Amino acid sequence: MTNNKFAAVADVIRNRRSVGGAKMNGQKIADETVMELLELAHWAPTHGRTEPWQFFVYTGEALLQFGLDHGNLYWNNTPEETRMQSIKEKLENNIKKVSHMVVSVMKRGTNEKIPHIEEVAAASAAIQNILLGASAQGIASFWSTGGMTLKPAMKEHLGLGSEDVVLGLIFLGYTDEPTKPGVRNSTPADKVKWMN
Numbered sequence: 784m785t786n787n788k789f790a791a792v793a794d795v796i797r798n799r800r801s802v803g804g805a806k807m808n809g810q811k812i813a814d815e816t817v818m819e820l821l822e823l824a825h826w827a828p829t830h831g832r833t834e835p836w837q838f839f840v841y842t843g844e845a846l847l848q849f850g851l852d853h854g855n856l857y858w859n860n861t862p863e864e865t866r867m868q869s870i871k872e873k874l875e876n877n878i879k880k881v882s883h884m885v886v887s888v889m890k891r892g893t894n895e896k897i898p899h900i901e902e903v904a905a906a907s908a909a910i911q912n913i914l915l916g917a918s919a920q921g922i923a924s925f926w927s928t929g930g931m932t933l934k935p936a937m938k939e940h941l942g943l944g945s946e947d948v949v950l951g952l953i954f955l956g957y958t959d960e961p962t963k964p965g966v967r968n969s970t971p972a973d974k975v976k977w978m979n
């Protein structure tokens with residue numbers, strides 16, 4: 784028996800692909816569409832209804848400024864012997880053709896009964912909702928943890944608390960590139976053990 788709902792969801796999940804910021808074309812997504820994606824994020828499951836996510840959306844001038852700030856964070860927090868001008872410039876420039884960037888954070892709430900890892904898991908599920916919604920809308924997306932994303936300096940820059948976690952920078956935009964085939968190193972069966 785065919786189940787159209789399953790087929791539609793499966794198609795979106797299988798065909799979502801990461802598309803780097805450099806492969807985006809600069810075309811703007813409507814803010815309302817981005818908000819619709821963030822509304823999907825809000826339907827992720829959580830233990831104890833903690834809803835432990837927070838999103839900082841950057842676009843336009845604010846996004847360009849974020850790129851500059853990211854480059855400076857890298858420069859100011861990397862030892863002189865190892866820091867590279869090319870990396871600074873990449874961090875400044877790789878957002879230039881991105882429409883919106885969503886800094887996605889696990890924001891720790893006050894319910895200490897819920898373990899930290901569960902809140903990271905829930906907020907990660909929220910991010911996947913964004914990516915899948917984007918894919919269904921024909922929007923290219925990329926989950927990046929590059930540069931300073933996971934470093935304490937980024938948390939400080941965003942004014943986050945010690946228990947909060949920056950999970951990634953989610954780049955959203957449009958692309959003219961054809962979709963690349965998905966690659967996986969293993970089969971689903973490799974990851975599954977059945978106990979009968």
Ligand SMILES: Cc1cc2nc3c(=O)[nH]c(=O)nc-3n(C[C@H](O)[C@H](O)[C@H](O)COP(=O)(O)O)c2cc1C
Pocket residue numbers: 799800801802926927928929950951965966
């Ligand atoms: C938590 C997380 C962090 C990631 N960070 C990066 C990153 O910093 N740089 C990068 O090239 N890709 C990053 N990716 C994207 C992966 O490279 C990508 O998902 C993987 O290659 C599979 O490709 P697909 O998403 O098109 O299926 C990240 C993905 C996840 C889930």
